[in-house]
Amino acid sequence: MKLTLRSNLSSEEHVVPFTVYTVGMEQQSAISRLEGFSAHQLLITASGKGRVHLLGQNKWDIIEENTVLYIPGGFPNEYVPVADGDWLVAFVSFHGSAIARASWGLGDAPSVIPVRSAARLLELVERIWNHSGADYDTWTASELLFSLLTELRKQSSGDLNPAALLRPAPETSRSSTVLKAAKFLQDYMHRDISIAHLAEQVGYSQKQLTRLFLQTFQTTPLQYLRLVRLTAGQLLLETNESLSIGQIARHVGMEPTYFTREFRRAYGVVPGEYRLIKAQEAREAARSGNAPRRI
Incomplete structure (x- = not known):
């Protein structure tokens, strides 16, 4: 299955705690983002394997099936498939304050999160995709994103640790x-x-x-x-x-x-x-x- 990239550039980002920016599923190619991505990312491996290198690390982490990679916005990173054309990844990127993310255990540091089964997460990504792009529905997409975060929290067996003392991220000019x-x-x-x-x-x-x-x-x-x-x-x-x-x-x-x-x-x-x-x-x-x- 392939879900072509859909983006929601015209969303009202402060109406709900989290708003979906981009969503899709594709064979992941090599990506280098030396200044990070402008939104927070969840990358869900559907099949195959990838390697990720994060700022401050001297090693590459292997991302396998039933694994979710969380990368906060603005965090330099690069990732590549272990074998060309053999890393199918579903992705959702979203905007949200540090306090909102911390309440879900998603702070300002990346995480590699093993899950018992990615099937339900992939289903939710597809449903978010159906309500994005030309058919963007802020409320439904955000509701489904919360469902995805809930499922991730349930399956991670306590691997996510909320950082309750994180302060809110400063406001930006995204409304422009x-x-x-x-x-x-x-x-x-x-x-x-x-x-x-x-x-x-x-x-x-x-x-x-x-x-x-x-x-x-x-x-x-x-x-x-x-x-x-x-x-x-x-x-x-x-x-x-x-x-x-x-x-x-x-x-x-x-x-x-x-x-x-x-x-x-x-x-x-x-x-x-x-x-x-x-x-x-x-x-x-x-x-x-x-x-x-x-x-």
Whole structure:
């Protein structure tokens, strides 16, 4: 079964404690999010295996069937299938305050949560999906999300530990349509994103959305997406020596040839040259004790 990505960008996020942001089910590809995701994520393995690397860890955790991975918003992470095309994952991402999350044992640290059976969780994900996207129903989707959290709590056999002293997360500017759209482009830069679909999701025409982007960021949505992808590619070149240029290009949603051409246009050198320059700067900085500069 595959449930294509559905997003709820126009939701009233403070009407209920939790609101669903994105939901779906797919064969999971490799993802690197060096600044984390803009919402809190629950990833439920339906079949296959994946590996996840979290900030502060020197190891990769294995995510198997009947396992739920919780990653709080803004927490840097990367995850990959153990074998290409062999990690079927259902996902729900949501917004909610720290106090609301803490009451369910979901704090500001990631968790790998074993469950007795993922079948009921997968059923609830599908039901949330049915009430998202074009058919988004805030109340029903949130009610089903609470049902999913209840089932997760019931099956985790006490593995979730509420952090009752967590303070509420500071309010953000998510209510701004253009900022929601920009966050969505950051979160899903690795996908083939249609600006027409994005505009439809936030309830604006393409012309209106472009005008909002120009007013806020002095750039169009497509130019903003290009910048997001190139910036992510630049960071991956510096921090992931094991990734080829082609792999990095695919991670950020660009064809390798196009990525190389646009990277050179933005930074004056091709990605391979940039990587060599940064490696040399790092060696010199290690000898001198100075931090390497960014191009």
